Amino acid sequence: MPWNTTRVRAALRTDLPASITVFLVAVPLCVGVSVASGAPAELGLVTGIVGGLVAGALPGSSLQVSGPAAGLTVLVHSAVTTHGLPALGVIVLTAGLLQVLLGLLRLGRCFRAVSSAVVEGMLSGIGLVLIASQAYVLLAGRAHGDALADLAGLPATALRAVRTGAGGTSLAVGAGVIAVLALWKRAPRRLAALPGPLVAVVLAAAAVRLLRLPVPTVGVGGLLGALRPPGVEQLGLLARAGIWGTVLAFALIASAESLFSASAVDHMHAGPRTHYNRELIAQGIGNTVAGALGALPMTAVIVRSAANVQAGARTKASRILHGGWLLLFTLALPGLLELVPLAALAGLLLHAGAKLAAPRERLRLWRADRSEALVLAATTVGIVTTNLLEGVVIGLVAALAKTAWDVTxxxxxxxxxxxxxxxxxxxxxxxxxxxxxxxxxxxxxxxxxxxxxxxxxxxxxxxxxxxxxxxxxxxxxxxxxxxxxxxxxxxxxxxxx
CATH class of the missing domain: 3.30.750.24 (STAS domain)
Structure with a gap:
């Protein structure tokens, strides 16, 4: 249907306010995911901008919003640690091209055939690893870099943090953010209209500033200085066999997360349904552009997508505009990021990790279908004890074994x-x-x-x-x-x- 003046006015009436809501939700999440991934804060915002202006403008899903996701934090951090930050761009770029190829081969709907227990196990594993790593930031400590070691060392680190001034202050700031996020649903209607993550981070930043608390904040070096387009040296990394496992993990997990998110978002509204192959191509093009800029990988993000739907968005104009607001903010007001405490971002991601782990939902699954729960547990334990890709493979093998058992x-x-x-x-x-x-x-x-x-x-x-x-x-x-x-x-x- 062609766009006319009436349609443009109607879209602006609903999608302009929705885009502002999504922008306010996206800012702290983009920054938090980027810092937790071991990358400059600006790179998370660049990925959010590309997710809005590039992936958001392409056909596929009309209302889901793309950007850096907490679900990829563990994988990105591992890639940065193993291959270095300069290699991130070429990894993301190649993964994006692989996603485009998968979409052109019409394999988008194949991701829906993955066992839901494996998907939930993947989310639980990511949630636990995210909690294990971000808890150390909250406690002003240093993580071990290994999920099992991080989990085992948490009690001692927490005890040391409580006994020191810096650790106790950092813990108080992060705990305050978590408390605001947990209680925000009970806030009065007028206040609840504001995004909880933004309110929590602003309150934490204000408290640190006014009380002059000794808590480290986000470092900002400027947008252009943060961009790291891959050069000839980085492209040469593709000759190493070891890097292709990381590329494959980026492509498959980002694709799965985006398409599972699309399915969830389709249940939230009565508008056009997602075309899975086109959405996979859109995500691939977005990641290709993000990789060319040296930024973080993107996926469709359920938190931002749900906020978009709930804010009344009707067309893709909302997600495109949200990318424009992110670009304007990054160019005009980057200094505001220096007021954000790292402990506040850690609290934000700890809350996100707890929602990914979702212990209550997992307990319900155990009561309803123990064989499915065992597949979920195998995936989760595999991710925590090995890494994200190997853990998902373990989960898929467990799901196949369960299917073979059921069949016979x-x-x-x-x-x-x-x-x-x-x-x-x-x-x-x-x-x-x-x-x-x-x-x-x-x-x-x-x-x-x-x-x-x-x-x-x-x-x-x-x-x-x-x-x-x-x-x-x-x-x-x-x-x-x-x-x-x-x-x-x-x-x-x-x-x-």
Whole structure:
């Protein structure tokens, strides 16, 4: 539909205020993610700008907003530590080109086939690693660089921080930010309209400034000075085999996070649905541009996207405008960033990490489906003990093992009395389990009427159907009354699921 004056006015009426809301949410998150990743604060803002002005203008999803995400903090920090900050640009650029290729090959929807338990496990693992690393910033300490060592050393570090003036002050500032974020939903309506992260960081900055607290703040060196476009030397890093694992991890995890976010955002509004392949190409082009500038990788971010929808955005104009506000802020008011305490950003990311870990939701999954919960736990433990890519691979292997078990698992439940016998068959009756099925049936010796209930089967192949039919017919010939409740059809199973 072509844009006319009426449509432009309508979009500005809804999308202009929404863009300001998203901008206010994005500023502290862009800075916090960048600092936690071991990069200059400005690079997070550059990624947010590119996410708005470049990825935001491309087709795919109309309302989700892109920028640096807490979910990639662990991976970016690891890449910067291993390969150096100058290498970040070429890694992000190459990962972006790989995303574009995946989109052109129409593989966008394939990411939806990943087990939800693996995705939730990935988020939990990222959340725990983020908590482990940012807790040291909150306590004015130094992290070990290893998630297990960080988690193990937290109690001693917390004890030392409480005993020192600098550590106690930093802890108080960060704890104040977490308290504001946790309680912001209960604020009066007029106040709740303001973004909680922005309010928490502004209050922390004001307290540090007015009380002259000895807390380190964000260092700012200027936008142009922070840009690190990859040169010939950095491009030469692609000749190393070791760097391609990092590139692949960036591309796959950023793509998965963006497309999972798109699915969630689509449930929040009644507008046009996401075209997954186009969105993957848009994310890839955005990361290519961000990498060319030496900035952080981007994904679609659910926090900013939800704020965009809730603020009443109707078109992509909101996310494009939010990128413009970020650019204006970075050029005109970069000095304001120097007022932001590092402890405040750590509190912001600790809160984000806790939301990613989501212990209550994980406990509910354990109660509802323990096999899925085990896949989630395998992914989480794999990420904490190894790294993000290897942890996800461990989760995928666990999910495949669970699927293989489900496909071949069969169970017979027998209730036998002198008056009647009930045989209920559960699971998947395939030829792989035919010997087990026949052996279990042979153990049943009914003396009265028989009820053979197959309704709990999720699959019944021809070989097992023949064995069950033969067993029922044999007992009928012995003079017993045998009633068979048939397995459900595929359409019935689909409706039930």
């Amino acid at each position: 698992h069969i169970r017979l439940h027998v209730e036998q009395t002198p008056a009647a016998t009930l045989v209920r068959v559960h699971g998947n009756a395939t030829f792989l389990k035919l010997p087990t099925l026949v052996d279990r049936l042979e153990e049943v010796t009914p003396t009265g009427p028989v009820e053979l209930d197959l309704s709990a089967l999720t699959h019944l192949d021809a070989a097992c159907r023949q064995a069950l039919t033969a067993w029922a017919e044999r007992h009928r010939r012995l003079g017993l009354l045998v009633n068979v409740t048939p397995a459900r059809t595929k359409s019935e199973l689909a409706k039930a699921n």
